[in-house]
Amino acid sequence: MLRIALPNKGSLAEPASQMLTEAGYRQRTDSRELVMLDADNDTEFFFLRPRDIAVYVGSGRLDVGITGEDLLLDSGAPAETVLQLGFGESTFRFAGLPDTAGSVHDLAGKRIATAYPGVVSSYLAAQGVSAELIRLDGAVETAVRLEVADAIADVVSTGTTLRNAGLEIFGEPLLTSQAVLVRRAGAEPTPKVEQLVRRLQGVIIARRYVLMDYDIPDELVEKAVAITPGIESPTVAPLHERGWSAVRSMVLRKQTNRIMDELWDVGARAIFVTDIHACRL
Ligand SMILES: Nc1ncnc2c1ncn2[C@@H]1O[C@H](COP(=O)(O)OP(=O)(O)OP(=O)(O)O)[C@@H](O)[C@H]1O
Ligand SMILES: O=P(O)(O)OC[C@H]1O[C@H](OP(=O)(O)OP(=O)(O)O)[C@H](O)[C@@H]1O
Numbered sequence: 001m002l003r004i005a006l007p008n009k010g011s012l013a014e015p016a017s018q019m020l021t022e023a024g025y026r027q028r029t030d031s032r033e034l035v036m037l038d039a040d041n042d043t044e045f046f047f048l049r050p051r052d053i054a055v056y057v058g059s060g061r062l063d064v065g066i067t068g069e070d071l072l073l074d075s076g077a078p079a080e081t082v083l084q085l086g087f088g089e090s091t092f093r094f095a096g097l098p099d100t101a102g103s104v105h106d107l108a109g110k111r112i113a114t115a116y117p118g119v120v121s122s123y124l125a126a127q128g129v130s131a132e133l134i135r136l137d138g139a140v141e142t143a144v145r146l147e148v149a150d151a152i153a154d155v156v157s158t159g160t161t162l163r164n165a166g167l168e169i170f171g172e173p174l175l176t177s178q179a180v181l182v183r184r185a186g187a188e189p190t191p192k193v194e195q196l197v198r199r200l201q202g203v204i205i206a207r208r209y210v211l212m213d214y215d216i217p218d219e220l221v222e223k224a225v226a227i228t229p230g231i232e233s234p235t236v237a238p239l240h241e242r243g244w245s246a247v248r249s250m251v252l253r254k255q256t257n258r259i260m261d262e263l264w265d266v267g268a269r270a271i272f273v274t275d276i277h278a279c280r281l
């Protein structure tokens with residue numbers, strides 16, 4: 001039986017469940033359900049606090065889990081990343097009232113509020129800065145206004161929360177983060193975990209790429225496939241009309257329109273783009 005930890009709440013919960021649904025696993029219908037059996041896939045899901053997931057997985061009681069890179073690092077648990085999942089992206093930044101500080105070095109001797117003391121203390125140590133950490137559970141932006149801290153260190157996504165609190169980012173990002181699949185550090189991959197990873201990779205590729213088909217005069221095939229090299233190699237097949245070829249290739253979704261324009265300029269016609277529903281590469 002494969003045992004997987006998933007976030008029960010917060011920013012990562014919904015996209016993590018969505019990714020597992022797309023990978024062919026059953027997901028809970030009631031958000032109060034904390035354990036769920038997917039008998040068809042011989043898999044059990046445990047819905048836990050995202051902050052605790054690396055701790056459970058690091059203990060070896062659960063095979064793998066989905067959490068944030070920042071939460072994994074903060075936990076200090078003996079768990080490691082197997083696969084980056086491409087959602088839950090954020091940066092981790094210092095912020096304060098305007099003109100509080102220009103860089104991390106201006107924080108020496110100051111009070112910094114954070115819900116991620118592990119991340120912040122190891123960053124400060126690496127920078128050789130000694131400061132007092134005020135460990136809060138969340139909504140840390142308010143700590144400056146209430147004079148509990150001189151600055152904060154927190155997750156920033158759109159920056160709206162900071163702006164609303166009248167705070168400004170300063171210094172370099174402490175880290176960038178995204179959702180990851182984690183396992184116990186040094187764990188041997190089992191066939192069930194390898195199958196899960198292949199399924200998740202299939203979802204990631206299907207989201208990131210589209211299939212592009214087009215027709216091109218034979219003498220221009222080399223020029224066209226240089227624009228659409230694909231992941232391995234494009235498929236080139238003869239059209240019934242002599243002198244023309246059909247090409248099929250995988251293309252990054254976000255480059256679709258630029259590539260269609262380039263292909264058109266080279267002489268390609270009948271260019272079609274199709275979503276990939278699922279794949280194994
Ligand atoms: N806008 C965001 N706000 C908070 N966390 C985010 C955001 N975008 C991505 N994340 C990531 O989500 C994880 C934090 O999830 P967590 O559930 O602990 O916090 P949350 O979404 O703030 O929920 P809660 O309201 O329970 O604090 C981190 O890995 C963080 O980088
Ligand atoms: O840059 P933004 O898009 O505004 O997002 C970042 C904010 O969102 C999160 O807070 P959340 O709402 O989860 O509350 P919390 O601080 O209690 O965790 C995070 O802690 C930041 O405060």
Ligand SMILES: [Mg+2]
Binds near residue numbers: 138
């Ligand atoms: Mg939060």
